Amino acid sequence: MSLFEDTYFTIEKPTEGIFRDKGSKFIAYAFSFRDESSLKNIIADLKNQHPKARHHCWAYRLTTDRGVYRINDDGEPSGTAGRPILNVLLSKDLTNILVVVVRYFGGTLLGVPGLINAYKNATLEALSVADIVEKTxxxxxxxxxxxxxxxxxxxxxxxxxxxxxxxxxxxxxxxxxxxxxxxxxxxxxxxxxxxxxxxxxxxxx
Missing domain, CATH: 3.30.70.240 (Alpha-Beta Plaits)
Incomplete structure (x- = not known):
């Protein structure tokens, strides 16, 4: 962040998006997010809503520093879930945001490229309906x-x-x-x- 840049972009309120591929369903939930201590409760709520889902993968960014983030693949092959979610947040320059993608397995393995594509597109679907706001x-x-x-x-x-x-x-x-x-x-x-x-x-x- 430069000396004179004191604004950032985030989302106004929570949104959802769905992506399907070969029977698997990927439901993305995007949240405005500033407090890491709330992460556990958000994940727990989604697990209660989706007890039969196979995975609950997520990524978040905090502050305007591109190095402040966390990702979680929740049992998916390393680099196929949390990282694609994060890359969308980085490419859209959004921060103070959390995206959790809930996956229902459809019986057919998607492979590494298929998983990366699915988590990326589910995230894009959730963000496509979000109100993007500029904050200080x-x-x-x-x-x-x-x-x-x-x-x-x-x-x-x-x-x-x-x-x-x-x-x-x-x-x-x-x-x-x-x-x-x-x-x-x-x-x-x-x-x-x-x-x-x-x-x-x-x-x-």
Whole structure:
């Protein structure tokens, strides 16, 4: 990601696509995905929906870094399922996305080229009906401040159009803020000019 590139493309909401070949059915499910801890639940839900399916293969990408991904062939020959799914995500330049392809075996072996083609096309089918949206790369910060600074902090949130993810107001107040990458330096500068306000970088969303 270049210094001035702070946007990425992902999908707006979950979609499905189906590809069939020689009796086998491949059902692809695409999800907007930002939290790796939710992966287990998503896979478990799909296994409950499809208890008789032979394989549940998947790939996901996170962040704009093309090197942040995971793939899983779930018993298919190595490189024939997760990798073709991932390659579609890379070719379409989509990130913060998970695609799971559920396979029902039709009795006829497809061979390596056939499997690669099937997982690729199932993924393409799911993405062909997806709403592709452009989003900003945001950094997550925790800020801590005294209750007396509340008005100043809230004014900054409003001026900079920041998103509050969590907040806790007591004698000592804390807030988790989502700040667009390009705004970070400007916002930090303003925070540093406030008395009794501290901040900590958490991660990039």
């Amino acid at each position: 790369v945001n950094d997550l910060y925790e800020i801590n401040f005294d209750y007396l600074q509340m008005n100043d902090v809230m004014r900054l949130v409003k001026e900079e159009n920041l998103t509050i993810l969590n907040q806790n107001f007591d004698n000592k107040c804390s807030m988790e803020l989502e700040i667009r990458k390009l705004q970070v330096n400007q916002v930090i500068r303003k925070l540093e000019n406030m008395d009794g306000v501290s901040y900590m970088y958490l991660n990039t969303l």
